[in-house]
Amino acid sequence: MPAIVLIGAQWGDEGKGKATDLLGSRVDYVVKFNGGNNAGHTVVVGDEKYALHLLPSGILSPGVTPVIANGVVVDIEVLFHELEALSARGVDVSKLLVSANAHVITGYHRTLDRVTERFLGKRQIGTTGRGIGPTYADKINRVGIRMQDIFDENILRQKVEGALEQKNHLLVKVYNRRAIEVNEIVDELLGYAERLRPMVVDTGLELNRALDAGQTVLFEGGQATMLDVDHGTYPFVTSSNATAGGASTGSGVAPNRIDRVIAVVKAYTTRVGAGPFPTELHDEWGEFLRSRGFEFGTTTGRPRRTGWYDAPIARYSARVNGVTDFVLTKLDVLTGLEKIPVCVAYEVDGVRVDEVPVSQSDFHHAKPIYEEFEGWAEDITGARAFDDLPPAAQDYVLALEQMSGSRISAIGVGPDRDAIVVRHDLLT
Template sequence: AHVITHYHRTIDKVTERFLGKRQIGTTGRGIGPTYADKINRVGIRIQDIFDENILRQKVEAALDQKNHLLVKVFNRRAIDADEVVESLLSFADRLRPMVADTGLEIHRALERGETVLFEAGQATMLDVDHGTYPFVTSSSATAGGAATGSGIGPGKLERIIGIVKAYTTRVGAGPFPTELFDESGEFLRANGFEFGTTTGRPRRCGWYDAPIARYTARVNGVTDFVLTKLDVLTGLSTIPVCVAYEVDGVRVDEVPVNQSDFHHAKPVYEEFPGWTEDITGARTFEDLPKNARDYVLAVEAMSGARISAIGVGPGRDAIVVRHDLLGAS
């Protein structure tokens, strides 16, 4: 595990501002620069905090280059290595009991027959390899990242559960073919309370994008989708779903592999009738109104994997389960 330091956050913010109109839309929390240091092999790891001499050497080596960047390129003051070291050392006692060989712990849990759940913190289109680069996070947010991040072999992953909203959202810059700039977008944002978890930024909202769902199913090996926030669509007379794109006058049925084509992709919509009934009390698929059921079945047929559960409200129990998510596939 790598440590986000004060200088990572500083460089994140000044670099993003420096980009101007080409900003990526980072959170400013120092995530990208920390991953960059990891790949450049000048990162600070948790274990370094427990050895002051090694920590000091590594911080000084990292700041040798970064202070030149801050002072000469961004006209900022240099960061003092001693301040960084003292700050990191102050966490040592608190962190020591939390640090273990987690790969071994997980392996032993699996050997005991326990259920282990890995949770991704970002979406597929933000994956550094398979997302809308460069408008992505700095890590592997797809299912394969569970193996590399945990130290567990990929053969141990039995179920891959994809979480997909009944519409589409995004925080930060990057291509978004179904993005809405009208009252429909405001409807989704207001009803779905679409504001960034980390930053509180208003999320960009758009209609369900079936090609992206199929791409997600393929890249992750999704066995089950959980369709969330179906209740947010209640009250719409018709609900458009993106079934393909038009790129330079040509219909394209899958997410374009070329980034420029994806930027210029225009959605091809199919419209489905909406519903007005309150669905937040539904607990079985049959409880949903026919138009809601038809919508779920339609997007399921387009999305590359079965929809095993449906979120119908903000409560933990506001869910319709169609297939067991923890049992055998």
């Protein structure tokens, strides 16, 4: 049975929750391996809409064991808020497992995130202010707090004291903020200990044993390829590895155990926050995509920047991640357009460039080179087979497939759970 990685191929918000849900009934574990509650998945089940931020989307699939692995940073208050909200709606959350090695977001991380971003002024990165970056920074600086530390008061206190010794100088002397008390943080975290204890385990061991037993494990990435701290549009990126390689380091499952890499890509392009975006639209077509696609952040509510499909980005994602299958989402949003432009390359300083430039400066100044495709007027939300799509929609999908570096195995044609066309089995 396979280990499958599911990641975003653009700048996030591609609809990974829908793709996870498509696979949910056929997998045993769904693992979140990176990020924190700065990511948002919206999953529609019947008449119910669920907005998830920290929890893996697989928590909505009966029988699936959801896992928050070691590569995730956890805001414990948010964790319990989401669990309680789902429980109140009748969702069974009792099987959730959390890695003992996952790092904890504290109050001082959130404070530092907000004041640092404001201090940057025009150079702001566009963080969500939820403490994600500072927590990852502490992890790399080896002054972080892990879930397992909450069960040992002495170790927890030592670590908080060590972290605040430096951070309070920064808050008081640079940002003119009040110092944070050690007891304030320690008492808050200790208050969660007994509720956390049943779910905190060695998740790497659990997942490897599951694969040894022939069970199917799905690794669900937060954010997306172009937001990866190493491979994205740095510095306008997240603080973790959102690409397929992050699934191994973020979970403790070796790369040679991964069988398939599924990348989710929208039929157009969006991003939230600052940074380069070659196909961005500032006209009525950008507003058309935003309003028709309801492009507002699940976590932040911020309007998303919108633009046409960018084939070089899809090819880049296919290469960086080793994509075996694409899931193309929100094709229905394009219904009604007479012509649909697709970015097939860039122009940089008068020269055609067919791949994503390695230079941030070049990418920032890249101008899209478009090819236009015929649109369609027919409602496609009821399509369940590829042949149900209008010929122009089929041609559009096949053209994107040819440009993007891997097969398009499934196509989202509407917001409903079953509004999807499957061309190839994602597990074979």
